[in-house]
Amino acid sequence: xxxxxxxxxxxxxxxxxxSTVARELARALGFTYLNTGAMYRAVAVALRDAGVKAxxxxxxxxxxxxxxxxxVEIDGERITLNGRDISNIISDPEVSDLASRxxxxxxxxxxxxxxQRAAGEKGxxxxxxxxxxxxxxxxxxxxxxxxxxxxxxxxxxxAELRKKGVAADRGEVLSQLIERDRRxxxxxxxPLRRADDAIVIDTTGLSITEVVEELRTRVRSRSAV
Ligand code: DC
Numbered sequence: 014x015x016x017x018x019x020x021x022x023x024x025x026x027x028x029x030x031x032s033t034v035a036r037e038l039a040r041a042l043g044f045t046y047l048n049t050g051a052m053y054r055a056v057a058v059a060l061r062d063a064g065v066k067a068x069x070x071x072x073x074x075x076x077x078x079x080x081x082x083x084x085v086e087i088d089g090e091r092i093t094l095n096g097r098d099i100s101n102i103i104s105d106p107e108v109s110d111l112a113s114r115x116x117x118x119x120x121x122x123x124x125x126x127x128x129q130r131a132a133g134e135k136g137x138x139x140x141x142x143x144x145x146x147x148x149x150x151x152x153x154x155x156x157x158x159x160x161x162x163x164x165x166x167x168x169x170x171x172a173e174l175r176k177k178g179v180a181a182d183r184g185e186v187l188s189q190l191i192e193r194d195r196r197x198x199x200x201x202x203x204p205l206r207r208a209d210d211a212i213v214i215d216t217t218g219l220s221i222t223e224v225v226e227e228l229r230t231r232v233r234s235r236s237a238v
Contacts, residue, residue, distance in 0.1 A: 016136030018044070019154035019236050021228075022145035026194045026205060027109075028166030028173075029159035030216045030224055035141040037225045042139070042238050047132055048087070049142035049149070050112065052125055054103040055085040055094050057111040067114035077120045085128075104177050106189060113193045116143075117200040126203075144203035146211050155232055156211035159224070165217050166190060 021044070023035045032048055039046035063079045065072060086093045092100050102108060115121050129149045133140055140149070146156035161169075167187035174181045197205040207213060212231060216224050232238060 016134070016154075018135075018137035018238065019232070020133050020136050020150045020152075021139045021155040021157070021232065022150050022153040022208075022211075023139065023141040023157045023159060023228075024143055024146050024205065024207070024211070025159035026166065026197070027190045028168075028170040029161050030169070030221065031141040031159055033221050034159065034216075034224045034228065035139045037221060038228050038232075039139040041225065041229055042232070043137075044238075045132075045138045047129065047138060047140045049125065049129055049140060049145065051087060051092050051103060052085055052128065053112040053116045053121070053142075054108050055092055055099060056080070056083060056121055056125070057108055057115045058099055058102065059083045059085075059094055060115055061108075061111055065115075067111070067118065073118060073120055076115070076118055080120060080124050104174065104179060106174070106179070106181065106186075109193060110189065113196050117196070117202065119202060122202050143197055143205040146208035147206060148203040151208070154236065156208050157228060157231075158207040158211040158213045159216050160213065161215060161217040163187070163191065 021038065023031050025031050035048070036046050060076060060079055065075050065079060084095050090100060091098065092103060126149050129140065132138065133150060146153055146158070167183070167190050170190055171181060171183050171186045174186065194205070214224060214227060
């Protein structure tokens with residue numbers, strides 16, 4: 014389908030600044046913002062609550078059956094799972110870890126890809142995650158890959174957790190971040206990687222505003238948005 018407005022894909026590791034930048038960019042362009050990590054987190058909560066263990070033998074069958082009764086809605090910062098508001102728990106480090114583990118499973122990825130494609134097919138969307146430019150919208154009009162030095166990313170993640178009232182140890186945040194990136198990069202299905210045609214932005218020394226400006230300029234230079 015020919016889109017009248019572009020799809021903007023933003024991928025990258027933990028703490029690269031994707032969420033804030035994607036949200037701000039969407040606001041500046043009047044586009045919809047979709048945080049696909051939040052979708053994986055919501056599904057992880059549903060699977061955890063159903064007693065599913067990501068590494069159990071034959072887990073795919075269980076996951077498929079639980080997924081049939083999972084309904085996730087995202088409205089700005091509010092995220093509901095089967096009508097229950099789970100906005101406050103999806104940032105928990107335990108949920109981050111589970112989201113990363115469950116996201117390696119084929120039925121989870123297939124379902125998320127389907128929902129994400131449906132949400133973005135008409136364009137006018139900024140979608141951020143790990144595989145948007147490579148697997149969900151390989152034909153996205155714009156692809157960005159944000160990255161930053163690992164210590165800087167860990168510091169951002171730590172500050173973000175603190176802001177949300179989650180007490181966390183800096184060293185632990187760093188080691189969890191390294192482990193999650195390792196798992197997200199090493200998995201077999203749609204692993205985190207830069208699409209060959211993605212523009213890489215190192216956000217290490219940049220403010221959110223600077224990154225948003227950089228992306229906005231690049232989008233405007235090639236599109237009438
Ligand atoms: O962006 P985030 O940290 O909220 O994502 C949580 C986990 O979800 C991440 O560790 C891996 C998974 N994820 C994914 O596999 N693909 C995406 N497009 C987004 C997130």
